[in-house]
Amino acid sequence: MKFDDAITIKDIAKALNLSTSTVSRALRGRYEISAETKKLVMEYAERMNYRPNPIALSLKEQRSKAIGVVVSEIANNFFSQAINGIESIAYNNGYHVIITQTHESKEREMVNIQHLVSRSVDGLLLSLSCETTDLSYLKQLHEKGFPIVQFDRVTNEIDTHRVTADNYMGAFQATEHLIAQGFRKIGHITSTSNLSITRERLQGYRDALEKHNMSYDAGLVKHCTHGGMIYDEVEEAVESLFQSRSKVDAIFTAGDRLTTVTLSALKNVAKKYKQVGFIGFTNTNLAELFTPPVSVIRQPAFEIGQSATELLIRMIESKRPVTEFENRVLPSSLIIRESSALIPS
Amino acid sequence: MKFDDAITIKDIAKALNLSTSTVSRALRGRYEISAETKKLVMEYAERMNYRPNPIALSLKEQRSKAIGVVVSEIANNFFSQAINGIESIAYNNGYHVIITQTHESKEREMVNIQHLVSRSVDGLLLSLSCETTDLSYLKQLHEKGFPIVQFDRVTNEIDTHRVTADNYMGAFQATEHLIAQGFRKIGHITSTSNLSITRERLQGYRDALEKHNMSYDAGLVKHCTHGGMIYDEVEEAVESLFQSRSKVDAIFTAGDRLTTVTLSALKNVAKKYKQVGFIGFTNTNLAELFTPPVSVIRQPAFEIGQSATELLIRMIESKRPVTEFENRVLPSSLIIRESSALIPS
């Protein structure tokens, strides 16, 4: 059924007693067409509000002027902000954006990518899911020259452009900040070490401790394999950090979700303790609602989205295959609030 | 360029020395084809990992097995949860979801809708933007029989299926709750009255006041035209509610964003006051981070998404045009926390 009253080139041709090819050429302003015919066609098209059918174009050109985005969750401020950045650039370049979520499932990830590719997206913006292990399909795609840009959660196993936040430096500064505040036993709640971001942040944390001659204790690092999707997992982590053997006086959290949920858990668990230092990676404005407001590390999500999209579109539109891949690292920013000490009610 | 090594029906036909139509029919399990040929084709297709090209199908069938979603912002918990609901149903029915954002701009809204339609989405899930005024295009589309389901922010000017939260009852109960807590002067921060949700909530608020013999004062209702997108607007609203002439002792906020931002503003502004009652519509878990946690009205976002999608798919797949439209109203739930009183630090 056609609900779209969109007229086609054929309709124009018929109405004007021309051939479809003439109309097509006139519309695209080709030099072979007489100014007269051109004007005729253009005006008629304008008047009838002609729009080329994108589907037909996709079929013909084997491209769609659309880019696919694969993220774990859009209900995550980092990603929704990144998507806004992606859209802003894509939009300005005449590209359409198709967003898909993996919900951290590798099957979902695979299905989404395949679907996007078969839908002829011209390129892919990819932030890997926690689970991802088998990258062979992606690798193949990339080797065939399919434009892919990784952002945020990246892997070195596929050599593409990469755009990330400076997770290392963010974590380093965050940890130093807690140390400067006088906290001596800093716990770290993070997600699976599968993820690049997890490893980078952990390294920043370790190096900061080392710089200040504080020993690294693996027992103080809690990996939540579901990245904060499951509350109980986080609460358990928080609780274990407060157990006698390894009682921390401060906590540093790694992700948007993890930060949110840890703060919630702290409300319940930390009551028993006088003061808990806190800092976390987050792009929500949650933390300022705390009493007193806590410090956070904010990531340049919007800019990451923009940057990744620029690179992708450049790849798509360049004639020759790209061989040199960029690694853009955008600075995270430390936001220091009144106090990083949480005073339980 | 073809990066997808997807084989086509033609390839199969060639390899098996059959015609494309035979292959096509075999693949679709038509009865005319001999079991033998069917098996042959099926197996080969399976082995070569054949996938029909969705673009070609769209062009042919004038449908895409995709549904378009138009919301104002995905960086809004209500919508991201609703989208999850939408995806869950769409996915199970073999539909693909294309999400677009209007950022509350009516131009953006128009462009998105047209783009989706020209991309042959089979139906539209629509949550109107604040600004929307000219509905003629949408009306036309609907009159031509294009499947549209409105959700959350709806208008009566277009007669479609509608799925909403029970905003009226939510607001009514919220207001009653504040009254029960002893607050006597309750301010209401909401968005433009263009929006159905705004009007419903306002009515709930008014009726609750009336029931308890409290007079309604229009001066205590602040409309933020940008729905909380602009902080200053909200802060101004909060401040004016605390001015001597109309000093409120409690605030009731209308939207996800508005609630978040008002809470932030309260942190700054309300410091001067001893106690402020608070309740707001929100789907974030922000409110529990407050000290003490505040009460909220939570909307069944996920279920709204699911329900709207069910209706839409039913419309898409039904042969005869729908004439009777449903108005589904799903209950909001009041979440009472320790206290709805905010104690400034």
Add this chain to the structure above:
DNA sequence: TTGTATGCGTTATCAA
């Protein structure tokens, strides 16, 4: 039971 031809909307190639 299978094959041929046509069309979905567009553009490119070749011919006029």
Add this chain to the structure above:
DNA sequence: TTGATAACGCATACAA
């Protein structure tokens, strides 16, 4: 300068 035709991948009416 313009037109006829084929092609993108698929499904179907019609022929065989």
